[in-house]
Amino acid sequence: MPETTNLASKQKELAALIDQFSSGEGVNATDIPSLSCIRSSKITEPIYRVHEPALCIVAQGKKEVILAEERYLYGPSDYLVVSVDLPVSGQIIEASSDRPYLCFRLDFKPAQIVELLEESELRTIQLQLGSSRRGLFISQTSTSLIDAAIRLVRLLETPEDIKALAPMYTREILYRILKGRQGEMLKQIAVEGSGTYRIKEVIEQIKEHYAQPLRIEELAELANMSPSSLHRHFKEVTAMSPLQYQKRIRLQEARRLLLSDTPNAAEAAFQVGYDSPSHFSREYAKMFGLPPIADMKRLRDALMGDQPQGSIEVL
The missing domain is CATH 2.60.120.10 (Jelly Rolls)
Incomplete structure (x- = not known):
C-alpha cells in the first residue's frame, strides 16, 4: 500500500x-x-x-x-x-x-523529554547551546x-x-516527534544551557507572578543573560517581549475572572495587576475586540445560544 x-x-x-x-x-x-x-x-x-x-x-x-x-x-x-x-x-x-x-x-x-534524551541516542545530537527556538x-x-x-x-x-x-505508548509518540524534521525545536526545552531552556524558567516566573510589576533585571539574572539578550531570546521563543507576554497573561486571566464570579471590570483589572481601570479597558478591547462589558455579553449570549457549551474550551 x-x-x-x-x-x-x-x-x-x-x-x-x-x-x-x-x-x-x-x-x-x-x-x-x-x-x-x-x-x-x-x-x-x-x-x-x-x-x-x-x-x-x-x-x-x-x-x-x-x-x-x-x-x-x-x-x-x-x-x-x-x-x-x-x-x-x-x-x-x-x-x-x-x-x-x-x-x-x-x-x-519537559521532564519526559529529558528522560527520553538521556535514555536514547538522540542525546548525541549536537545542539547550539546559545540558540533559542520558537516554543x-x-x-x-x-x-x-x-x-x-x-x-x-x-x-x-x-x-x-x-x-x-500508556507510559510506553506516550514515550513512543514523543520519541517520534524528537526524531522528526523539527525535533531539534523540542529538544531545546530539555537541554540545560540552551536559550530555550533558560527562557522556560523566565516564563514560569512571569506566569507565577503576572500581577506584580515586571522587573527585567531580575528576570535577566534568573536566565543568566543580559537584559538585551533576555529580550532577544524571549522573543525568539514566544514571538513577543516579556512585557507583551505578561500583558496577555493578565488580560486572559481577567477575562476568565469576568466569566466566573468577579462582579465588574474594575475589580478584575485590580486583581490582575492594573492600577487604572480605563487603561485596562483599552488594552482589553484591543486584544479581544470589545470592551469588557460588551465582550462578556457576547460570550454569555454565545453560551446561551446554539454554540456548543464545550467549544468555549476547545483548543
Whole structure:
C-alpha cells in the first residue's frame, strides 16, 4: 500500500477513535490523564488561553492558532507541538455536523523529554547551546506517529491495560516527534544551557507572578543573560517581549475572572495587576475586540445560544 494511502487510512482510524471517545462537544477528558479527545461540530469563535506543553494531532477538520502576530494553520496532514507555556488564541475553521473537527491532544512535561534524551541516542545530537527556538511549531505527520497515537487511544477500550501500557505508548509518540524534521525545536526545552531552556524558567516566573510589576533585571539574572539578550531570546521563543507576554497573561486571566464570579471590570483589572481601570479597558478591547462589558455579553449570549457549551474550551 502506498505511503500516502496508508497514512490517509490511519488518519480515518484515528478520527473514528476520537469520535468514539468524545462524549460531547469540546474537550473530553479520558481515563489516560494526559490524553484528551476534542470534538466540535461547528466552527468556533477564537478561544484565548495559555497553551501548556502538548502535542495536537487533528484527525479531521482544520484549526488556526495565533501566537502574537503569527498564524499557524494545520489539519490532518500536520501536527502541532507547543513546548512551553504560551498565551495563544485558537479557532476551529473547518467543521460540520457531518464531518466534525476531531483532535487528539497529548499533554507532556519537559521532564519526559529529558528522560527520553538521556535514555536514547538522540542525546548525541549536537545542539547550539546559545540558540533559542520558537516554543510552537507545526510539522508533517507520519504513519509511525499516527500508529502510535492510535495505540494509545485504543487503550481506552481496555482500561485495565492503561497503567502498564500508556507510559510506553506516550514515550513512543514523543520519541517520534524528537526524531522528526523539527525535533531539534523540542529538544531545546530539555537541554540545560540552551536559550530555550533558560527562557522556560523566565516564563514560569512571569506566569507565577503576572500581577506584580515586571522587573527585567531580575528576570535577566534568573536566565543568566543580559537584559538585551533576555529580550532577544524571549522573543525568539514566544514571538513577543516579556512585557507583551505578561500583558496577555493578565488580560486572559481577567477575562476568565469576568466569566466566573468577579462582579465588574474594575475589580478584575485590580486583581490582575492594573492600577487604572480605563487603561485596562483599552488594552482589553484591543486584544479581544470589545470592551469588557460588551465582550462578556457576547460570550454569555454565545453560551446561551446554539454554540456548543464545550467549544468555549476547545483548543
